[in-house]
Amino acid sequence: MTETLPSPVVNADSAPYWQGAREGRLLIRRCDACGQTHFMPRHLCPACWSADLRWVEATGRGTVHSFTIIRRAPLAAFAPRVPYVVALIDLEEGPRMMANILGDDALDTAIGDAVAVCFEDRGEGAAVPQFRRAGGRG
């Protein structure tokens, strides 16, 4: 049988992010000192090094900056999913993140596609943010 897809690894930097994903919310970090938002939660703002950060909920809308269709899975757990799309998504708020494009039309993905966040169950209530094509080009 297939191996299960990896569950999120929660640490002190990312705990609210993954809790948000469990609740169906995509959370990103905003710096109260310089106003920049960033993806990949950190202890401080990579733009100005202020530790005065807050969590904000992203709209979940974004565009595909680039993507690939994986045809040889790097890990056995992903083999049943081949072919699948890995993409870099530019969120409406600015930051860029990686995710899969899910859905029946995922293999039709093109650069510039509008996408919207969804959440994929990874067991025991855990979820990872994913995206679906939302129609239109950003």
Place this chain on the structure above:
Amino acid sequence: MSETSLRNRVAIVGVGESDIGKVPGMTGLGLNAQAAKRALDDAGLKPLDIDGLLTAYSFTEPYFMLGSVLCEYLGLQPRFNASLVVGGATPAVMLKHAAEAIVAGQAEVVLVTAGENRATGQSRDQAVAALTAVGHPYFEQPYGSSIPGFYAMIARRHMLEYGTTREQMAEVAATTRRHALLHPNAHMKAPLTREQVLAAKPIADPLGMLDCCLISDAGGAFIVTSAERAADLRAKPAYLLGIGEFHTHEHIMCAPSLTEFGATRSGAAAYRMAGLGPADIDVAELYDCFSIVPIIEAEELGLCPRGEGGRYWLDGRAAIGGGAVPVNTHGGMLSHAHAGAAGGLFGIVEAVRQLRGGLGARQVEGAEIALVHNEGGILSSHCTMLLGKDKA
């Protein structure tokens, strides 16, 4: 504080390659040792002459403190030693550290090695799985991303912005293979056409299997010493004329751009130190973990204008005798060898050999100045060097 120039201060005086390909009788450390012995013999030096050692990392053997481990294996007790990890950029960065140590009087003869038994020391599935560790463990790996996938996203962006084609990328692999066939120790021995590259098994669109580098058993080594000492040794020295590095990110999700990378800055630093420019280069050994990569590097390092890297290969300019700066005359990582940090190290070995001359059909006529570029991660860490047959 002003930068201390490394120009003309040190030279590479010995180079060596281990047996390359599938070498089941050798450990990773053994491959390093074999390459080191050949480099030392090439330089006409003895083990006791070595007072510094730099090496990289291993995915196949479980050693901590690999530099100290290798010293122990080789019976060396140096006064300067480290293992460095900047991915594929490591060999060029090691040369920079070796040069700095020699100029600072912290070492006189530095052995630089890298190598792994990636072909036979692990299964192909293990090799691919181990390399997924290059992806971010928490924010990239949960999506089944792979290194070919990361570079595929870069390739697709280059295709969109500059009109680069799969045919052009395939020609990188085909040209590189023609060069490898001229190298007696290259992993790949059979000809390869552009059509075969295009028809190869797809890995991560738009990259196919033959757009991807090899998985080899291989070790490489070189010996660095002061320019003064180099003059007394038996091999023709290759002088370090300029070297520079630049680092912008590690994970592709944090890359400032998918089309502009740090090679422009590392190259500019190397050119500035040497007092040279792209027009002075006779031969270039560029990092080619995937076919799109040397296209981007050729652009960033000024061998051709931005966006014209694909045409540089398709028009035949990257080939030996192609009328421009030939690239990857040994066959690169696509056809000569790739085994961890050794992949980029072989570009340095080849540059030294080109500057010495006498390589027969592989020789770039009148090669006096060579450029080598190493990159690590996902075009994350960059180091560019210029080597000269003579001082600049």
